[in-house]
Amino acid sequence: xxxxxxxxxxxxxxxxxxxxxxxxxxxxxxPGDPAAIIxxxxxxxxxxxxxxxxxxxxxxxxxxxxxxxxxxxxxxxxQSIFLRKPVSEAILDRVEPTLLLTVFATLIAVAxxxxxxxxxxxxxxxGPDQAFMALALVGISxxxxxxxxxxVLLFGVRLGWFPVAGYVPLEYGWLGTLRSLVLPAAAxxxxxxALIARITRSSMRDVLYQQFIVASRAKGLSERAxxxxxxxxxALIPTITIIGISFAILIGGAVVVETIxxxxxxxxxxxxxxxxxxxxxxxxxxxxxxxxxxxxxxxxDLSYLVIDPRVRYR
Amino acid sequence: xxxxxxxxxVLGAVAWTxxxxxxxxxxxxxxxxxxxKAAMIGEPPTLDPHTTTAVxxxxxxxxxxxxxxxYDKNYAPIPMLAEGHSVGxxxxxxxxxxxxGVKFHNGKEMTAADVVASLRxxxxxxxxxxxxxxxxxxIEAKDPSTVALYLKxxxxxLLVGLAHPNNAAAIYPKEVxxxxxxxxxxxxIGTGPYRFVEHKPDRHIKLVRFKDYSARPEPPDFxxxxxxxxxxxxxxxxxxxxxxxxxxxxxxxxxxxQQIKQDQYDRIKTMPGVVAQIIKPSAxxxxxxxxKQGLFTDKRLRxxxxxxxxxxxIMAAGFGHKDFxxxxxxxxxxxxxxxxxxxxxxxYNQKNRAKAQKLLxxxxxxxxxxxxxxxxxxxxxxxxxxxxxxxxxxxxFKIDLxxxxxxxxxxxxxxxxxxxxxxxxxxxxxxxxxTTVVECNWPGWWCLEDKDRWMESIRRxxxxxxxxxxxxxxxxxxxxxxxxxxxxDYFSLVVNGKGVKGLLAVNELPLWNVWLDK
Numbered sequence: 001x002x003x004x005x006x007x008x009x010x011x012x013x014x015x016x017x018x019x020x021x022x023x024x025x026x027x028x029x030x031p032g033d034p035a036a037i038i039x040x041x042x043x044x045x046x047x048x049x050x051x052x053x054x055x056x057x058x059x060x061x062x063x064x065x066x067x068x069x070x071x072x073x074x075x076x077x078x079q080s081i082f083l084r085k086p087v088s089e090a091i092l093d094r095v096e097p098t099l100l101l102t103v104f105a106t107l108i109a110v111a112x113x114x115x116x117x118x119x120x121x122x123x124x125x126x127g128p129d130q131a132f133m134a135l136a137l138v139g140i141s142x143x144x145x146x147x148x149x150x151x152v153l154l155f156g157v158r159l160g161w162f163p164v165a166g167y168v169p170l171e172y173g174w175l176g177t178l179r180s181l182v183l184p185a186a187a188x189x190x191x192x193x194a195l196i197a198r199i200t201r202s203s204m205r206d207v208l209y210q211q212f213i214v215a216s217r218a219k220g221l222s223e224r225a226x227x228x229x230x231x232x233x234x235a236l237i238p239t240i241t242i243i244g245i246s247f248a249i250l251i252g253g254a255v256v257v258e259t260i261x262x263x264x265x266x267x268x269x270x271x272x273x274x275x276x277x278x279x280x281x282x283x284x285x286x287x288x289x290x291x292x293x294x295x296x297x298x299x300x301d302l303s304y305l306v307i308d309p310r311v312r313y314r
Numbered sequence: 315x316x317x318x319x320x321x322x323x324v325l326g327a328v329a330w331t332x333x334x335x336x337x338x339x340x341x342x343x344x345x346x347x348x349x350x351k352a353a354m355i356g357e358p359p360t361l362d363p364h365t366t367t368a369v370x371x372x373x374x375x376x377x378x379x380x381x382x383x384x385y386d387k388n389y390a391p392i393p394m395l396a397e398g399h400s401v402g403x404x405x406x407x408x409x410x411x412x413x414x415g416v417k418f419h420n421g422k423e424m425t426a427a428d429v430v431a432s433l434r435x436x437x438x439x440x441x442x443x444x445x446x447x448x449x450x451x452x453i454e455a456k457d458p459s460t461v462a463l464y465l466k467x468x469x470x471x472l473l474v475g476l477a478h479p480n481n482a483a484a485i486y487p488k489e490v491x492x493x494x495x496x497x498x499x500x501x502x503i504g505t506g507p508y509r510f511v512e513h514k515p516d517r518h519i520k521l522v523r524f525k526d527y528s529a530r531p532e533p534p535d536f537x538x539x540x541x542x543x544x545x546x547x548x549x550x551x552x553x554x555x556x557x558x559x560x561x562x563x564x565x566x567x568x569x570x571x572q573q574i575k576q577d578q579y580d581r582i583k584t585m586p587g588v589v590a591q592i593i594k595p596s597a598x599x600x601x602x603x604x605x606k607q608g609l610f611t612d613k614r615l616r617x618x619x620x621x622x623x624x625x626x627x628i629m630a631a632g633f634g635h636k637d638f639x640x641x642x643x644x645x646x647x648x649x650x651x652x653x654x655x656x657x658x659x660x661x662y663n664q665k666n667r668a669k670a671q672k673l674l675x676x677x678x679x680x681x682x683x684x685x686x687x688x689x690x691x692x693x694x695x696x697x698x699x700x701x702x703x704x705x706x707x708x709x710x711f712k713i714d715l716x717x718x719x720x721x722x723x724x725x726x727x728x729x730x731x732x733x734x735x736x737x738x739x740x741x742x743x744x745x746x747x748x749t750t751v752v753e754c755n756w757p758g759w760w761c762l763e764d765k766d767r768w769m770e771s772i773r774r775x776x777x778x779x780x781x782x783x784x785x786x787x788x789x790x791x792x793x794x795x796x797x798x799x800x801x802x803d804y805f806s807l808v809v810n811g812k813g814v815k816g817l818l819a820v821n822e823l824p825l826w827n828v829w830l831d832k
Binding site: 031032033034036037039040041042043044045046047048051054074082083084090093094127141151152153156157160163164165166167260261264268269272275276277311 | 356360365366368371382439441468480481496497500512515516518519551552553554557558562563564565658691716718719720721722724725726728738739750753755756757
């Protein structure tokens with residue numbers, strides 16, 4: 001087991017190298033130039049060139065790539081062009097809102113998705129099942145920016161229960177933070193919950209037709225115990241996988257929702273970096289997100305050990 | 315009627331008038347305090363106005379830094395940090411007397427050494443500064459409160475150049491300039507009514523009142539005169555989503571939201587807590603043609619494009635609401651009486667498809683696609699281009715509309731081999747001498763001997779009447795040679811909360827002399 005974890009962690013290194021190289025090459029191949037953005041709309045081509053020279057962007061790409069590798073070996077992600085601080089610091093600044101938003105959204109998604117999936121499976125083809133699945137279909141189909149804007153309109157503008165935008169950092173009190181995150185977390189969580197509900201339902205349905213469930217019924221166990229104790233635990237593996245994936249996606253930055261709600265998280269960081277071609281920040285964030293993705297996957301795989309004692313890793 | 319009744323009635327009326335006027339006066343009386351939150355469209359690329367022409371940098375930083383001169387309501391230069399100036403050596407020497415006792419935010423008093431260092435930095439790095447710098451022989455501190463600027467040739471537009479808020483000739487402490495070298499400054503210290511506290515990217519830029527600010531004694535006059543920091547604090551919050559800027563002002567979260575979509579105007583007028591302001595003039599929408607390389611080096615093709623276009627539907631598509639655009643040929647705005655002109659107007663908005671077809675035939679146009687780069691980041695640019703494309707294709711052009719992001723557009727437009735046309739807007743400019751509208755060394759490279767000679771003369775000439783006549787010649791050439799293709803003027807929409815008082819309806823966003831009513 002320890003050897004397995006060590007192997008998986010070691011595998012991070014080549015993946016990180018590939019991700020770093022691909023990210024570097026792709027964004028440098030994309031058109032656009034930070035120097036032109038700094039110089040502003042009325043600047044002459046000479047001014048733009050001068051700024052590009054100051055930023056070291058006039059050197060050949062392979063030289064820049066070499067410098068990038070050199071910095072990576074020293075654990076340095078470089079210096080942001082626009083933020084005037086190290087990329088690692090810029091990322092750390094944004095972790096708090098993104099992490100809280102992700103946890104909050106995932107809690108909402110699980111709290112709604114898992115029970116409604118279970119109920120749907122248990123009362124298969126009845127009124128509640130159809131109602132839940134119709135809602136889930138709507139949930140999957142509605143883009144989260146639309147849901148977010150509708151929620152702003154209703155709960156922010158009309159009812160005034162929550163702020164329309166902005167993030168209150170934890171240092172100013174958790175209640176304010178919670179209030180500022182309710183709408184964005186709901187907008188993200190509701191969409192994810194639809195996916196979780198559908199997966200839970202289908203895996204529960206598979207389990208409920210298996211022989212050990214028939215055996216449990218035959219030995220007289222209550223339906224409640226069968227569904228919640230035996231069937232659910234067996235049906236959880238695909239559900240946990242999908243929760244893990246959606247968590248990883250969210251932590252990589254809920255780009256749209258963070259933009260709409262003006263939350264200064266990883267998503268906003270990457271989107272403004274892309275729009276301004278802040279190359280070091282784009283590279284750094286992509287690398288970190290890839291790392292988090294792999295770690296979450298590893299944790300999901302390890303969680304199977306807890307849920308299903310038959311699983312063994314060597 | 316008894317006399318005593320009449321007296322009572324009169325006294326009562328007088329009393330009521332007094333009370334009413336006292337109430338009205340109390341409402342108009344500025345209140346000190348409060349945190350002003352302005353919802354901005356994004357983040358500034360830098361906080362050094364010497365190094366960028368980005369409008370958002372000007373809007374934020376001009377509360378922190380000041381210039382030697384600024385504008386009165388006619389956009390004429392009036393002293394700000396300068397006390398005044400004298401001109402000698404037939405217009406070639408300007409001697410500026412500086413105001414005494416003006417303190418920087420670091421507590422140091424501003425002297426001639428700071429001004430000399432700042433203007434050297436500005437004339438080396440800023441576009442407008444370089445235009446002045448190349449005609450500048452030298453600049454020196456005569457004594458702690460006197461600066462002499464020596465020119466190779468007379469330059470009547472010098473003070474306008476020093477007064478312009480965008481890409482401004484901001485005055486920094488000498489040590490800040492020295493530390494910056496040829497790059498942007500790293501410490502944001504000025505003499506303005508608000509001082510810089512912090513920049514938390516994607517969160518806010520925070521300014522607070524500068525307690526030792528030395529205001530000018532004259533009453534406020536547009537950008538000039540006495541500046542008072544009524545607000546305790548200003549937060550510039552980047553809010554990229556336009557719907558959220560509006561909703562935020564509606565709920566009281568923000569006091570000001572910029573660049574609201576013009577088609578929302580009628581709805582906003584019915585919102586109880588929101589006041590709409592039309593920024594007029596703001597800019598004009600334009601298609602910039604590539605004169606250096608490609609199809610549009612052929613004048614007949616440029617003329618064909620100009621002839622084919624009908625500006626009304628183009629502008630209507632871009633700006634949605636009639637109150638926000640104007641079909642007008644003048645290169646400087648109707649609000650600028652000194653420069654407004656209809657010279658060359660017969661070639662603007664011709665809607666003449668037959669003429670365009672004839673010109674295309676003469677030029678033996680074979681249907682090679684016109685590469686037009688535009689962006690949806692400014693939606694009106696895309697919509698203007700889309701309608702123009704339809705009109706041009708109806709006349710026989712083939713248009714390859716390339717929709718890219720703004721960062722790509724501003725990069726590609728510097729490479730003549732990559733485009734034939736690009737979309738942009740020209741913002742308000744008070745004076746033709748420094749305008750990019752007809753500039754030769756700017757993407758599009760509209761260089762024309764006659765035009766460039768007239769522009770040179772405008773920079774040298776002092777007589778306003780002669781300068782205007784020269785500018786009209788340039789405008790005529792603009793249409794005859796089709797320097798660029800102007801679509802029309804547009805105005806922008808900003809929203810303020812009801813409690814915001816004293817804010818001028820201008821693009822520059824001056825927040826001194828602005829207060830918040832309870």
